[in-house]
Amino acid sequence: MIRFTKPEPPDLHTPRIEAVVPDAVLPGAEVEIRGSQLAAAANGDGTVRAPLALLDGKLAPLSLSRPTRLRVRVPEAAGNGSLEVRRNGASSNKVQIKVVRILTDVVHPVGNPAVDAQGNVYATKSGARGEPVPVSVYRISPEGDVDSFMTGLVNATGLAIDPEGSLYVSSRHEGTIHRVTPHGAASVYTESMGVATGLAFDADGNLYCGDRSGTIFRIARDRQIFVYATLEPSVAAYHLAFGLDGTLFVTGPTTSSYDVVYAIDSKGTIETYFRGLGRPQGLALDVAGNLYVAASFRGQRGIVRITPDREAELVLSGSGIVGLAFIPNGSVAVATQNAIYDVALGVEGLRLL
DSSP: OOOOOOOOOOSSSSOOOEEEEEEEEEEEEEEEEESSOOOOEETTTSOOEEEEEEETTEOOEEEEEEEEEEEEEEOTTSSSEEEEETTEEEEEOOEEEOOOOEESSBOOOOOOEEETEEEEEEBBBOOOOOOOOOEEEEEEEETTOEEEHHHHHHHEEEEOOOOOOOOEEEEETTTTEEEEOOOOEEEEEEEOSSEEEEEOOTTSOOOOETTTTTTTEOOTTOOOEEEEEEEEOOOOOOOOEEEETEEEEEEEOOOOSEEEEEETTTOOEEEEEEEEBBSSSOOOEEEEEOOOEEEEEETTTEEEEEEEEEEEEEEEEEEEEEEEEEEETOOEEEEESSSSSEEEOOBBBOOOO
């Protein structure tokens, strides 16, 4: 005889989290919880109350409540922890999220930080236009110690590191690029770079500099200077990063809210690689060829990952992000307009040199 088992009725009370998007976030930014039974519910006394979201027991305010979606703001003082939803006396499953950790707030980056082979993070204190500042570049050790690395450069902007560990720093005020040895000795590397902004090395050791008025320069190892490509002028800066195949990826925010990432091949041919970002700035690649861009995407600011198939998704939520750089331990250094953070994304960054 065949027996039929009566299916259990669906749970109409207990909330369930199926995903948190993205699962990495700056304190104060928002994430979206996706799941079921997430809407407001009636209590026994007939009142209707919205669900509660808690991160390690601390209330995370709601900005959106739907049956299958909640949007919550991560508290400013939060760290990595378990996120859960409570609704009408029932608690959901717990999901881990990654909250970035601040390294220093004495900086003023306008693009990517730089990371050397030892895991030291370098960040600029750029200052307002033409404004001298006491320290131009700070160095943050893997242990979290912050010290002055370079002084005397007005409007330090772009950063890049060569195979010997020397740091290259552009000045958008002076139109120069300076080289600083690992011991802190600085010298002018080249001049006449226009409004010099983003820097990047290719696999052959040539240095590239973005003049935000519309030119990408290539500086050969013998310091000869060539015009590599010409783009639309940027209202802020050009940001550069090389892929494994020699493609140069470039962002340069304009007044449009639907900006592009450019891809320039070894012959200088320019292609629109991806369109649809708001104010794209610093960028970096991982070993799998994914491109990470500090930008707004579909109305939310953070770090956007663009796959080799050119599919995009937000992987870290946060406002004010201007750049990023991968750290050898699988973390990523995240630069905002006034701080450097790190977060363990578990991604291996691409290093050409």
